[in-house]
Amino acid sequence: MTPAEVSLAVESVSKNFGGLAAVKEVSLRVERGERRGILGPNGAGKTTLFNLIAGDLKPSAGKILLHGQDITHMPNHQRAYLGMARTFQITNLFPNMTVIDNLLLAAQALDRAKFSMFRPIQSHEHIVARAERALEQIKMGDLRDIPIKHLSYGVQRQIEVALALVEEPKVLLLDEPTAGLSPAESAEMVGLLKELDPGITILIIEHDMDVAFELTDRLTVMHEGSILADGPKDEVRNNQTVQEIYLGYG
Amino acid sequence: MIFELLRGRGRVAVAVAALVFFAVYPWFASRFMITVLVQCLIMAILAMSLDLMVGYTGMASLGHAAYFGSGAYAAAIVSVTYKASFPEALAVGLIVAVAVTAVFALVALRATGVYFLMITFALAMLIWGLAYRWNSMTGGENGIAGVQRPSFIAGTTTFYYFVLAIAAAVFVFFGVLVRSSFGRTLVGIRESESRMRTLGYNVWLHKYIVFLISGLFSGLAGVLWVFYDSLVAPPLVDLSTSFDALLMVSVGGGGTLVGAVLGAVIVKMLENLVNLVTDRWLTVVALVYITVVLLAPQGIIGLLRDLMARREMNRAALEVAGRANASAGKEGSK
Numbered sequence: 278m279t280p281a282e283v284s285l286a287v288e289s290v291s292k293n294f295g296g297l298a299a300v301k302e303v304s305l306r307v308e309r310g311e312r313r314g315i316l317g318p319n320g321a322g323k324t325t326l327f328n329l330i331a332g333d334l335k336p337s338a339g340k341i342l343l344h345g346q347d348i349t350h351m352p353n354h355q356r357a358y359l360g361m362a363r364t365f366q367i368t369n370l371f372p373n374m375t376v377i378d379n380l381l382l383a384a385q386a387l388d389r390a391k392f393s394m395f396r397p398i399q400s401h402e403h404i405v406a407r408a409e410r411a412l413e414q415i416k417m418g419d420l421r422d423i424p425i426k427h428l429s430y431g432v433q434r435q436i437e438v439a440l441a442l443v444e445e446p447k448v449l450l451l452d453e454p455t456a457g458l459s460p461a462e463s464a465e466m467v468g469l470l471k472e473l474d475p476g477i478t479i480l481i482i483e484h485d486m487d488v489a490f491e492l493t494d495r496l497t498v499m500h501e502g503s504i505l506a507d508g509p510k511d512e513v514r515n516n517q518t519v520q521e522i523y524l525g526y527g
Numbered sequence: 528m529i530f531e532l533l534r535g536r537g538r539v540a541v542a543v544a545a546l547v548f549f550a551v552y553p554w555f556a557s558r559f560m561i562t563v564l565v566q567c568l569i570m571a572i573l574a575m576s577l578d579l580m581v582g583y584t585g586m587a588s589l590g591h592a593a594y595f596g597s598g599a600y601a602a603a604i605v606s607v608t609y610k611a612s613f614p615e616a617l618a619v620g621l622i623v624a625v626a627v628t629a630v631f632a633l634v635a636l637r638a639t640g641v642y643f644l645m646i647t648f649a650l651a652m653l654i655w656g657l658a659y660r661w662n663s664m665t666g667g668e669n670g671i672a673g674v675q676r677p678s679f680i681a682g683t684t685t686f687y688y689f690v691l692a693i694a695a696a697v698f699v700f701f702g703v704l705v706r707s708s709f710g711r712t713l714v715g716i717r718e719s720e721s722r723m724r725t726l727g728y729n730v731w732l733h734k735y736i737v738f739l740i741s742g743l744f745s746g747l748a749g750v751l752w753v754f755y756d757s758l759v760a761p762p763l764v765d766l767s768t769s770f771d772a773l774l775m776v777s778v779g780g781g782g783t784l785v786g787a788v789l790g791a792v793i794v795k796m797l798e799n800l801v802n803l804v805t806d807r808w809l810t811v812v813a814l815v816y817i818t819v820v821l822l823a824p825q826g827i828i829g830l831l832r833d834l835m836a837r838r839e840m841n842r843a844a845l846e847v848a849g850r851a852n853a854s855a856g857k858e859g860s861k
Contacts, residue, residue, distance in 0.1 A: 331725060333721065333724075333725070352724075352729075353724050353725055354724050354726075354727050354728055354730070355727075357725065357726060357727030358727055362725070362726075363725055365721075365722070369719055369721060369722045370722065371714070371715055371718035371722070372718060373714075373718060374715070374718060378711065381711065382711060382712065382715045382723075382726065383726050385708055385712075386723075386726035386727040386728055387727045390708050391708050391709065391712055391728065392708070392709055392736075393708040394703075394704050394708075394709045394710070395704075395707060396707055396708065397703075397706045397707060397708075398706070398708045398710075398711045404708075427840070440722070440726070444726065
């Protein structure tokens with residue numbers, strides 16, 4: 278495997294919060310177009326790892342490479358320009374803005390038009406087109422002008438993903454996209470995620486084993502801040518230690 | 528219906544009515560009432576500038592007296608001490624206000640929320656300290672008196688129209704700004720900084736830019752105030768001015784320019800008019816403030832908006848309920 282094919286590399290990254298080691302010497306290599314699931318019980322350090330990769334936190338030690346470029350100390354808004362996007366475990370949208378305004382903000386984030394002070398946001402046609410395309414992709418044309426705060430949780434979760442997709446990312450980090458969804462909503466979300474461009478590299482934190490197996494090729498299991506197992510999903514599923522610690526039916 | 532006034536054609540009608548009212552106001556108002564409205568309009572510029580930060584971007588500053596005051600002092604100093612012309616005083620006032628903002632913002636933007644509020648307040652007291660103590664430059668406790676208006680705006684009425692034109696221009700400019708791409712990023716920052724950062728926005732930069740714009744127009748208000756009042760003294764740059772500005776924004780309704788203007792008019796009118804009746808005018812203003820906070824924490828315009836939104840939601844809910852179950856159409860009204 279040449280380095281160019283590695284989309285994201287995490288090299289012995291650690292993160293300490295005071296005396297607590299939330300992430301310990303974690304290393305990962307994710308290839309371009311791979312769907313990688315990250316599993317682990319609560320407190321295993323999955324979201325902390327995501328925050329390190331996305332740049333919301335800075336690692337205490339180790340290196341993070343995106344397409345071979347060292348991004349360990351790069352602020353998170355610059356990582357977006359390199360094609361990184363993420364969603365949040367706790368829905369993080371612009372609650373008082375309408376659906377289309379949320380998408381417009383995402384659509385202009387990497388465009389110089391975001392500094393334009395004399396033209397209404399709706400007058401930048403290429404940005405509006407990008408936002409409308411995302412609206413179509415999640416099939417929410419009829420919710421266009423409704424403020425986010427008035428929408429159901431399930432719909433908000435889909436918009437959470439849509440906001441990350443507007444920017445046409447190369448690497449997408451999904452933090453529990455189906456958290457709190459009903460089985461029907463969860464199935465809808467899985468459908469949406471399965472339709473994504475196979476060229477996008479996706480890391481997905483997931484609690485629901487069925488969802489994880491359906492969406493991913495490889496699984497990384499974390500436990501108490503370290504990686505417990507890493508490999509093709511069937512192999513990991515049959516791993517004795519994983520079953521004992523995480524799946525609980527060993 | 529009052530709700531129709533807040534949108535579409537109703538909005539235009541309100542704007543035209545307001546403009547006509549302001550235009551003919553000097554025909555029937557006394558000299559005193561004209562100067563009160565001049566105060567209101569100048570403070571409206573300050574309140575709108577502050578609202579860009581407080582209401583739109585979610586940065587509560589308790590230090591706008593600093594930018595207002597540094598513009599005012601700079602204009603007064605060059606105008607009286609150095610005999611500068613009005614355009615020169617205006618230019619110097621604006622430059623000094625922006626320069627002070629550019630430095631203070633670097634410090635203040637390291638904090639958010641209530642810490643931001645405290646830092647902006649502390650920084651503003653520096654300007655107050657300078658005004659009070661730097662006798663040779665600022666005249667100390669006495670301040671600087673004798674600022675002369677140029678002849679073309681010397682009269683009370685002509686100056687009123689001059690200030691009205693500037694306030695209207697600022698209102699229009701800010702109206703365009705808040706609807707622009709950049710303006711929407713400010714609301715995005717208010718709603719979720721972390722999401723904005725993840726999307727690729729340099730949140731710090733956007734905050735810094737809006738801080739500079741806010742400081743510039745606060746300075747403009749300060750310069751106008753000096754040419755209205757003909758003097759500056761330390762009380763103009765102390766906490767009460769910063770607080771007044773914040774009061775105007777919250778009474779009228781943060782995040783709406785009309786709210787800021789309305790708040791400025793209400794607060795300044797109250798101060799002036801209640802002052803005629805009783806010395807306890809601060810008590811009255813405080814009571815009004817408490818009433819607004821209790822009954823309409825979103826401010827007056829915010830309250831109207833909420834009521835309108837609720838009414839529309841009720842109507843929509845009723846429609847859905849009616850369609851789903853024609854016999855029980857009265858359900859689902861919440």
